[in-house]
Amino acid sequence: MRSENLEFIALLESSGWNQVEAAKRLHKTQAVISRWKNNIDPADRATVELFKLLLSVEKPSAIAPAALHDAPLSGDIDIWRNRAKRAEQELADLRQGLRILLDGPNSKIQQIADTIQAQLEDKAHTERTAPKPLPES
Secondary structure, X not given: OOHHHHHHHHHHHHHXXXXXXXXXXXXXXXXXXXXXXXXXXXXXXXXXXXXXXXXXXXXXXXXXXXXXXXXXXXXXXXXXXXXXXXXXXXXXXXXXXXXXXXXXXXXXXXXXXXXXXXXXXXXXXXXXXXXXXXXXX
């Protein structure tokens, strides 16, 4: 079984979501989720990463190292332990990135929202104070 599919299945099982819910959250069809779960098609890496990101925000315990270690894996155990360590570091990096984007009044998203709000207010003020053309007679 492909490693992306194994990881996807582990995330799906630890999330507690059924295929329909996972499809809705990941912007895929239920048929695609089923094909990935049954290893018919390879799961795409971007969606697996999105799944991790969603779970890290909505259900952090679902992607805790223990949940990922319980996945049905085969092969050299040292290889899988190294992959788990890298995945844990990637997860920590993802969480840090989310904190930068989402947390507090100095977050990137808040800065963007403030800039847009200021531009809208400036435009509204300009439209209110601009001289109106005289009607033609």
